[in-house]
Amino acid sequence: MLRIRNMEAGYGNLRVLKNISLHVDGGEIVTMIGANGAGKTTLLHTIIGLVRPTRGEVLFLGQDCRRLEARRIVAAGCALVPEGRQVFATMSVEENLILGGHVLQQREGRAAVLRELGHQYELFPVLRERRQQLAGTLSGGEQQMLAMGRALMSRPRLVMMDEPSTGLAPLVVRDIFRVVVRLREEGNTVLLVEQNARAALGIADRGYVLETGRVILQGPAGDLLANRDVQRAYLGREKIA
Amino acid sequence: MRYTKSRAILCLVALVIVTQLLTRITGTSYYLTQLTMSAYYALVVIGLTVLMGYAGQISIGHAGFFAIGGYLSAALTTHNLIPLAGSPLVQFLGRLGVLVRGQDIYGEQLLTVTPWAACLAAILVAALIAFLLGIPVLKLKGHYLAMATLGFGTIIYRIALASDYFGEADGISEVPGFTLLPGVAGLPPLVVNGDFDSRVQNYYIAWGVLIIGMVLLLNLIDSRVGRALRSIHGSEEAAEAAGVDTARCKLQVFVLSAVYAALAGVLLTHYNGGLGPSEASVMKSVRYVALVAVGGMANLWGALVMGAGLTFLSLRGVFGSFDDAVFGAILILVMLFAPDGILSLRLNGLRTCLKRESTDR
Numbered sequence: 001m002l003r004i005r006n007m008e009a010g011y012g013n014l015r016v017l018k019n020i021s022l023h024v025d026g027g028e029i030v031t032m033i034g035a036n037g038a039g040k041t042t043l044l045h046t047i048i049g050l051v052r053p054t055r056g057e058v059l060f061l062g063q064d065c066r067r068l069e070a071r072r073i074v075a076a077g078c079a080l081v082p083e084g085r086q087v088f089a090t091m092s093v094e095e096n097l098i099l100g101g102h103v104l105q106q107r108e109g110r111a112a113v114l115r116e117l118g119h120q121y122e123l124f125p126v127l128r129e130r131r132q133q134l135a136g137t138l139s140g141g142e143q144q145m146l147a148m149g150r151a152l153m154s155r156p157r158l159v160m161m162d163e164p165s166t167g168l169a170p171l172v173v174r175d176i177f178r179v180v181v182r183l184r185e186e187g188n189t190v191l192l193v194e195q196n197a198r199a200a201l202g203i204a205d206r207g208y209v210l211e212t213g214r215v216i217l218q219g220p221a222g223d224l225l226a227n228r229d230v231q232r233a234y235l236g237r238e239k240i241a
Numbered sequence: 242m243r244y245t246k247s248r249a250i251l252c253l254v255a256l257v258i259v260t261q262l263l264t265r266i267t268g269t270s271y272y273l274t275q276l277t278m279s280a281y282y283a284l285v286v287i288g289l290t291v292l293m294g295y296a297g298q299i300s301i302g303h304a305g306f307f308a309i310g311g312y313l314s315a316a317l318t319t320h321n322l323i324p325l326a327g328s329p330l331v332q333f334l335g336r337l338g339v340l341v342r343g344q345d346i347y348g349e350q351l352l353t354v355t356p357w358a359a360c361l362a363a364i365l366v367a368a369l370i371a372f373l374l375g376i377p378v379l380k381l382k383g384h385y386l387a388m389a390t391l392g393f394g395t396i397i398y399r400i401a402l403a404s405d406y407f408g409e410a411d412g413i414s415e416v417p418g419f420t421l422l423p424g425v426a427g428l429p430p431l432v433v434n435g436d437f438d439s440r441v442q443n444y445y446i447a448w449g450v451l452i453i454g455m456v457l458l459l460n461l462i463d464s465r466v467g468r469a470l471r472s473i474h475g476s477e478e479a480a481e482a483a484g485v486d487t488a489r490c491k492l493q494v495f496v497l498s499a500v501y502a503a504l505a506g507v508l509l510t511h512y513n514g515g516l517g518p519s520e521a522s523v524m525k526s527v528r529y530v531a532l533v534a535v536g537g538m539a540n541l542w543g544a545l546v547m548g549a550g551l552t553f554l555s556l557r558g559v560f561g562s563f564d565d566a567v568f569g570a571i572l573i574l575v576m577l578f579a580p581d582g583i584l585s586l587r588l589n590g591l592r593t594c595l596k597r598e599s600t601d602r
Contacts (some may be wrong), residue, residue, distance in 0.1 A: 048482060074484035082482055087476035090539070091468070099468045103484035154484060 001026045001158055001189050002047065002078075007056030009046040014107045016042045018107065020056070023190050024158065029184050031192040031200040032209035033234055040193040041083055043210070044160050047191075048080045049073045061157065063174065075103040077157035080166060085147040089136030093127055096135050096146055100153030113153070120149040123179065148179065152166035160191045165199060177203050197234035201225045209234070246459055248450065249542065257428070261441060273444045274435075275556040279549040280447035281509040284454050286532045286548030287541055288501025291458055294539035295467065296494045297474030298379060299387045301526045302394035303502045306367050308401055308521030310503030311510035313363035315413040316406060317354040318511075321345075326352060343417075356419040360507045364500055371499030372492065377590045379491045392522065398521040412517030419511035421446065433511045443512060450508065451545070454501060458541055470494055471539075524565050532571040 002024040016039045024030045034040050034205055045051040047058060049070035058065050065073050074080075079100075080235040088096050097120055098105075101113035121128035124145045130138060144164055151159055161180070165173040173196065180190055181203050194200035201207050201221045209217035209230060217224065224230050264270045289303050322340065325331045331352075334340050339358035350556040354362075378389045379389045401407050408414075418434025433446055461467050472480040473487050481487050513531055519525070532551060536543030551571070554560065560567040 036340050050478060050481060069486070070481045071484045071486050074482065080482040082476075082479050084416050086476045086479035088479070090475065091471055095471075098471050099480075099485075102465065102469060105465055120368055150483065 001061060003057070003059040004047070005048065005057040005059075006201070007053050007058060009042060009051050009053040012052070014137075015054075016213050017046065017053075020213075022215060022218070024189060025142055026157075026189050027184065027187060029180060029190045029192060029204045029207065031194055031204035031207045032210055033194055033197040033200055033207060033224075033230075035195065035234075037212075038210040039213040041162055044080060044162050044191070044193060047073075047160065048078055066197060071103065074154055074156075075107065077155075079151035079156035079159050079161065079240055080137045081144075081151045081155050081161040083162035084166065085140075085143045087135040087138070087143050087146050087150070089134065091135055092132050093135055093138070093146055093153055094131040096150050097127070097153050103154050113198030116153050120152060123152070123182070124149050141168050141175065144168060145179070148176075152183075156188075158189045158191060160193070162193050163195060164192070165194060165196045173199060189196055197230065198225075246463075247402070250456060250459075253455075253545075254454060255350055255446075257452075259418065261444060272557075273440050275553050276549075277440075277444045277447040277512060278509060278556055280444075280451040281505040281512070282529075282532075282552040283545055283548035284451050284505040285502045285529055286544050287451075287455060287458055288505075289516040290533045290536065290538070290541055290544040290596075291470070292494050292498040294472040294534050294537070294541075294544070295462060295474060296491060297331070298491055298495065299383075300390040300495070300498070300522070300528070301387050301530060302390035302392075302397070303341040303529050304523070304525035305397035306371060306502035307317050307506040307525070308397050308516075308518075309367040309370060310363045310506030311516045311520060312401055312407050312413065312506075313366055314356070314359045314419075314507040315416045315510045315516060317359035317362060318356050318417055318419075319353060319415060320406070322352040322354075322427075323350055345415075353417075356417065356511060357550065360419065360504075364503045364506050367503030367506075371496045375492045375495040379488070379495060390525040391526075394521070394523050394526045396399050398518060398523065401518040401521045406520075410518060412515060412520075414515035415453065416510055416514050416516075418514075419508070433508055434590050435512055435514050441575075442586040447512070451549075455541065462541065465495075466490065488601060502507050524568075527572070528565075528568045530549075530577070531568045534575045535571055554561075 004023070007020045008015060008017055020043065022032075029030055032040055032043065042051060047060070048051050049065060049068055051073070053066055060073065060076060060078055063076060065076070068076075087097065091099070094117070097117055098113060101116055103115060105113045113116050119141065122133075126142055127146060130142065138146060148161070148164070164176050164180075168176065179200055180192065183190055192200055193203060201224055204221040206219065207221045207224045208215050209224065216226065217230065225235075256474050260276065261273065264272050285303060285307055289300065292298050292300060294400050302358055331340070334354070341355045343353065345351050374393055378386065378393070381389055402410060418432045420430050420432045422431040424430035431442070431446065433443060435443075451598070462470075469480065469485045469490050471485065472485055473490060477487050506516075506520070532548045533544055535551065536547040538544070555567070556566055
């Protein structure tokens with residue numbers, strides 16, 4: 001589905017990502033964990049075309065997307081749930097969702113958008129209850145669900161989530177992660193970027209550890225959870241030998 | 242949604258008709274002159290509202306687009322082309338049928354561009370300039386965009402003031418009327434001019450144009466494009482990630498608002514029979530921004546009501562020599578006390594009032 005080889009990216013002279021290689025296959029949940037400033041958000045922004053890679057290769061569904069504009073990558077089936085949710089506060093919940101179907105409406109018309117809207121309401125019943133409410137008045141957890149619903153409205157092949165657990169209560173985080181698992185059950189592919197390593201590795205199939213712009217570890221999620229270095233650095237569990 | 246929208250439009254149409262009848266009954270039909278001008282200025286304001294309030298892109302240069310429309314239309318319809326009659330360009334224009342012959346008040350032969358052609362040319366030029374300016378300028382945000390558009394406005398103002406073709410400080414006068422429709426089947430022609438006899442007709446033309454412009458914008462806001470615009474205001478990055486072509490959207494709405502301003506400039510110039518460089522001044526641009534703000538930024542109805550209302554008061558001379566100061570003060574006060582516009586303030590006051598009464602009981 002997604003294949004990245006030897007990619008470098010950054011802002012101006014600043015190189016944030018160095019020699020990144022990773023792949024995501026269909027039907028997987030892949031998580032990318034790392035501390036603040038490791039380059040996680042930059043990675044997602046590079047994949048979706050908001051930041052241009054300076055070197056290397058980004059293939060999405062076999063298509064080279066280094067030169068493509070964000071909207072074309074979105075139209076090709078890649079969606080981003082941005083960090084900090086970034087719902088459109090002055091628009092209603094329903095308008096936010098319909099906006100998420102912007103490319104779908106272009107491709108398949110309004111009926112497809114309305115169908116997809118029903119699907120999101122089924123996945124997030126709380127959004128149906130609040131459909132006419134302004135998005136800015138939702139709680140953090142509800143905004144996160146709205147951001148996810150908005151991304152799913154484009155009927156993506158790959159959903160990328162940027163730290164969905166930030167600033168949410170543990171119970172709410174559990175709900176959000178449950179939805180992620182359900183997405184996989186429905187045949188979706190998810191690339192999940194998280195600081196909450198334990199929760200992310202708990203549901204993922206595979207994981208990568210990003211540190212100062214480099215992938216330093218990768219492997220099945222279970223192996224990473226058991227890894228000493230990961231435990232020490234990201235799980236806050238230091239065992240004295 | 243659609244129902245309330247069409248009802249509001251019908252109310253406006255009714256209000257326009259009632260106002261005209263009232264001025265007739267009370268013998269105050271001289272008000273119609275300022276009401277007509279107010280409608281044209283309100284056209285600039287509602288166009289700017291879509292750009293500023295909905296798409297979130299500020300422009301302190303819209304008097305520039307108004308002036309491009311007004312000046313080009315005025316210059317093309319007044320400058321005599323007789324001395325150039327032999328040139329291939331003028332002969333080509335003549336063959337296209339966009340030139341008209343006439344006589345000035347001294348009986349001299351005149352050869353000028355027809356108002357329809359001049360109007361279209363003026364609007365096309367304004368749209369083209371907005372397009373070319375918008376590509377680099379709309380990459381800027383916030384204060385930087387404000388500064389860049391301010392710079393554009395200043396350039397247009399100085400060009401109007403400095404060039405002989407645009408009449409320097411005197412501006413252009415004796416601009417002919419603009420015949421929108423020739424008289425057919427016994428009906429009089431539809432002309433935009435300042436003649437005493439056609440005052441009522443011009444009032445209806447101006448408000449008709451404003452209402453049509455309003456309907457188009459209201460529909461735009463509710464469409465897919467309108468949602469995309471509002472999402473840009475919310476977060477450009479999130480809009481981009483939702484697949485919205487933000488650069489193109491911003492450019493389109495910038496050009497659209499420039500076209501509204503230019504059209505208003507063209508029609509008002511033909512109505513007034515001329516215009517001067519003050520129409521292009523930065524103070525005018527600031528005034529349009531103030532009117533958008535006072536209307537509630539993302540509120541087309543507020544912009545229309547406040548745009549037409551305050552402009553009417555200003556044109557009646559209610560604010561005297563403090564005119565510009567009043568608009569400056571309005572801008573400050575709105576930002577301080579009612580960032581959602583005057584209309585929201587009144588409604589909120591009413592709401593708290595009602596609430597207090599119901600709890601008192």
